[in-house]
Amino acid sequence: MGRREKNIVGLDLGSTKVCTLIAAVHENSNRGEVESDFEPIGLGLAESKGLKRGAVVSIEAAAESIKKSISEAESMAGCEVEMVYxxxxxxxxxxxxxxxxxxxxxxxxxxxxxxxxxVIETARAIALSPDREIIHILPQEFIVDDQQGIGDPIGMFGTRLEANVHIVTSSTTAAQNVVTAVNRSGLLVGDTVLEPIAVGEAILTEDEKELGCVLVDIGGGKTNMAIYHHGAVRHTVVVPLGGEFFTNDIAVGLRTSIPEAERLKREHACALASMVESDEVFAVVGVGSRHTREVAQQVLNDIVQPRAEEIVHIVRNEIRTAGYERQAGAGVVLTGGGAMLRGLADLAEEILDLPVRIGAPAAFGESLLEKRPQLMGPEFATVTGLVLYGERRRKTHDFHENSNSGLKKLVSKFRSFL
Ligand SMILES: Nc1ncnc2c1ncn2[C@@H]1O[C@H](COP(=O)(O)OP(=O)(O)OP(=O)(O)O)[C@@H](O)[C@H]1O
Ligand SMILES: [Mg+2]
Structure with a gap:
């Protein structure tokens, strides 16, 4: 039995926060089988600057935020970071x-x-404008002669092989700006990963992916979605709407500052008015004054619920467009900081007519999460997923370097990285 240790680092460039997670990966090899377990050893958080809804708008400002987040994680972990996912x-x-x-x-x-x-090469031979690049080719299933739904065709007999894949593309310059901002802060990029793919690694169970589920990560400035069915990614989309829109609506509607609106959202707002039939009244500080006004709960609900409905209707349209209304048996998993809005899961359940749960990272054991309880929050799903993805990516690379045989194992275990 052998044991190896290595650190993997995830860097989440969110619209509201830049978050770094350093995890020590303990690899236990037992008779050829390698198992990994993760221990979070460093967490860094910095306010997001120079980034807007996933795009870098200032390389310098973004690099500063990255540096702050990384150095906080480094001092907690007592190690230096070189490469990030x-x-x-x-x-x-x-x-x-x-x-x-x-x-x-x-x-x-x-x-x-x-x-x-x-066959994967032929699937990727699509007309792509010169300013775009492919960032993922995710195999969904293979077809050997007329036999459909094959997960791993290696070793099978046949005369014709087909592959269905999900392709994710990015603007070349937008992706390059992200890499440049990370490089400018003195770090190498191990790989870039579509956020909802990383999130799926952290919060979905194999059963949910198999049965069919819709992952919805509601961040500050955007909502990422991924639809899974039969263990593979079927649809991904990034919608430019998130938690900040609720805050802005509250600030405008109640004529208050953004920080006060943010506080009201977290402490009092509810996405489903019928859940809070109270005549509660609370104090709101007006813009530029120290005087407070009284605002009824109902007034806040009337601002928040329409925006929540808008987001859920967009989710419903995406599910319909992708054709997965009847194939999302395991329901919807909401995550990201925006998912913490009270009543949102209930509203989504009502509108979508599907079971809805709030998903938080499950990659770390309970005893470790007791030490770092903040990692249980849904806003850490992306950074946790990046660590898990990074570890899988590294293993695939090691595999390529160390072995020519065993390709069969590679396809079945790491289908998404071909
Ligand atoms: N208790 C809460 N109730 C309502 N909203 C909340 C709560 N806690 C956090 N949020 C909202 O979650 C959002 C931040 O979520 P998250 O940290 O997942 O975003 P991000 O990753 O920085 O941004 P993005 O993914 O859009 O780039 C903010 O808009 C914040 O107001
Ligand atoms: Mg996010």
Whole structure:
């Protein structure tokens, strides 16, 4: 039995926070099987500057926020960070499904890794404008001759191999600006990952992915979605609407400052008016004055509920457009800081007619989370997912470097990284 240790670092460039998580990965190898467990050893948080809804608007300001977040995590962990896994999301992301097909040259032989690579290549041969690049090709299923729904075709016999894949593309410059901001803060980028893909790693169970579920990460400036079915990603989208919109609506509606509106949202707001049939009245500080006014709960509800309904209706339209209304048996998993808005899960359940749960990172054992309870919050789902993705990515690389055999294992375990 062998034991190896390594640190993996996730960097979440959110609209409201820049968050770094350093996790020590303990690898236990037992008779050829390698198991990893994660221990969070450093967490850094900095206010997000130079970033707007997933896009870098100032390299210098973004690099400063990154440096602050990283150095806080480094001093907690007592180690230096060199390389990070970074999330990508924003209006510059576009995703779609594609299909590839290849024939197996000699008649009816075993399909090998090279065939799989070739069929994926044909699926990615799509017309892409020169200012865009592919960031993920996620295999959904393979078809061997006429047999559909195959997860791992290696070793099967056939004459024709097809692959359905989900392709995620980004504007080349937007992705490059993220990498440049990270480099400017003195760090290397291990890989860039679409945020909802990372989040899926952290909060969804294998059963949910298999049965069909909709992941909705409501952040400050955007809402990321991913639909899973039969264990694969079927649809991804980034919607430029998030928690900040509630705060702005409250600030305008109640003529108060943004920090006061943020406080009211967290302490009093509810997305479903019928949940709080109270005649409660609370004090609100007016803009530029020290005087407070009294505002009824009902007035706050009337501001918040329409915005919450708007977000949930967008989610419903995305599910419909993708054609997964009847294939999301495991329901909807809400996460991100915005998911903490009181009543939002209940409202979503009512409108979507699907079970809804709030998802928080489950990658760390309970005893560790007792030491770092903040990591249980849904706003840490992305950074946790980035660590998990980074670890899987590293293992795949090690695998490529160390072994030519065992491709079969590679396809079944790391389908998404082909
Ligand atoms: N208790 C709460 N009730 C309502 N909203 C909340 C609560 N706690 C946090 N939020 C909201 O969550 C949002 C921040 O969420 P999160 O940290 O996931 O965003 P982010 O990752 O920085 O941004 P994004 O993912 O959009 O780039 C803010 O708008 C904040 O107001
Ligand atoms: Mg986020």
């Amino acid at each position: 970074v999330g990508l999301a924003g209006p510059h992301i576009r995703s779609f499904n594609s299909r590839g097909v290849t024939s197996i040259p000699t008649r009816s032989r075993e399909i090998n890794g090279e065939d799989v690579r070739r």
